[in-house]
Amino acid sequence: MLEDGRKNPWAGLEQFLSINGTTWTKSWVSRAAPSTAGVGITSHPPGIPPSFGGNYNWLALPPSYTKRGNVYECKQVFLLSGPQGWNQVLYANQ
Numbered sequence: 286m287l288e289d290g291r292k293n294p295w296a297g298l299e300q301f302l303s304i305n306g307t308t309w310t311k312s313w314v315s316r317a318a319p320s321t322a323g324v325g326i327t328s329h330p331p332g333i334p335p336s337f338g339g340n341y342n343w344l345a346l347p348p349s350y351t352k353r354g355n356v357y358e359c360k361q362v363f364l365l366s367g368p369q370g371w372n373q374v375l376y377a378n379q
Contacts, residue, residue, distance in 0.1 A: 307365035309334040309343065312358075319348035319359045325378030326371045330363040340370040 309330045324347050334343070348361040 305365055305367055307335070309363040309365070311361045311363070315350075315357045315359055316355065318352075318357050319350055319361070321347045323378065326373065326376050327363070327378075334363070337365065339368055340366075341368060342366050342370045344371050344376055 309332070311331050324345050327343050327345050330343050330345065343363040343365055346362045346364065348359050350357045350359040
C-alpha cells in the first residue's frame with residue numbers, strides 16, 4: 286500500500302508485457318506511409334473487435350508497412366490486455 290492508502294500499482298509485478306494471446310489486426314492501403322499517432326492504450330480498436338468487458342483494453346502497436354509502387358500496404362496490430370488492463374504508466378499513449 287502507498288502512504289495514502291492506495292494499492293501500489295507495481296506490487297507483485299513480475300513482467301511488463303503480459304499478453305493473453307488475443308490480437309486484432311487492421312490492414313489497409315494508402316498513398317502515404319502510416320503515422321504512429323494513436324499508438325498506445327485504446328479501449329476500442331477500429332472495426333468490430335470482440336468485446337471482453339471488465340477492465341480489458343487494447344494496446345495499439347506502431348503500424349508496419351511495405352511500399353509497393355505508388356502505394357503502401359499497411360498493417361497495425363492491437364494486443365488485448367489481461368483482466369486488469371494495460372499499465373497506464375508503461376503503455377500510455379504518445
